[in-house]
Amino acid sequence: MAQAQSSYSIAETGSKITVSGTSNLHDFTLVSEEIKGSADLYMEGSEITGIKKVVVTLKTESLESSKSGLKRNAMKTLQPEANPIISYIAFDMADDGKVSGILNVAGYDSDQDFSFTSKVENGKLVVTAQGDVKFTDFDLDPPSALAGTIKAKDDLQLEIILVLEEEK
Template identity: 80%
Template sequence: MNNRTKILSLVAFMFLVITSKAQTSFTIAETGNKISVSGTSNLHDFTLVSEEIKGSAELFVENGTITNIKKVVVTLKTESLESSKSGLTKNAMKTLQPDANPIISYIAFDMPAAGKISGILNVAGYDSDQTFDFTSEMKGGKLYVTAKGNIKFTDFQLDPPSALAGTIKAKDDLQLEINLVLEEEK
């Protein structure tokens, strides 16, 4: 093989490697998304849910599996988090102060290990570095992503909510689950 053939072969190989690991841009679909925050108090368990999620993702995907992350941005209106119990929603909003902090966001920029995603979660105006476990699956041309992890009220300098003059008090520990449906940008 002469030098020119070797160089062309190398360039062709590099092109195949680069295109097989190409970055893909996604947007969060209009429906099918859900964020759940669950916790407990000295009286009962609780869950706050929002399905009003917006965002985008720039991911490296191979065979329907996320292999790396360039950037993921997920946002929701603070006041969109609701419980089936109106009193719980009211107490949560006292803590989260949606008038002063109308948006909750998560900006991920790293995949420290397979099945992990790291970034900054902003709640009530405070940033906290958070790493979550995640899974992904490609179905029907859409990428379904589920991320789960533990957070705390105190991660965001928040006191856990309480009611009835402090007789009912939420515990600091929370479980966060994010379910997203991502569509490839055209």
């Protein structure tokens, strides 16, 4: 099959970003389903063979938690007033199947690689990327609460699910 460049936009529903971590007291999760962006990919049939450029953005304040205190502490750390957008711009795909790019959180750029899988589902390309990041990758101190008695660990897991619609 011939390799072709295809352009996609992120569908209005189905995409989400999940940030998971732990503290000395409990595990925590923040989720956003308000993701925007586009992807220019090299494809062979339904398989991604290369990346020209992928842009993913979300409003920092769109990260939600079922625990209001957790969201409040996360926003204190991320400072959405000064840094309203979180973005990932991918520009390369290594032979090991990882995507490479720049993740911008709280105004700080960090080179990040993520493993990913893709499949075609209901006529849309669904890409799931996963990787480990740290608060300190973005020059951030892990959040704490109750005068430091509850403190988040530096390590975080990031999962990005993108539902992509081909642009005609």
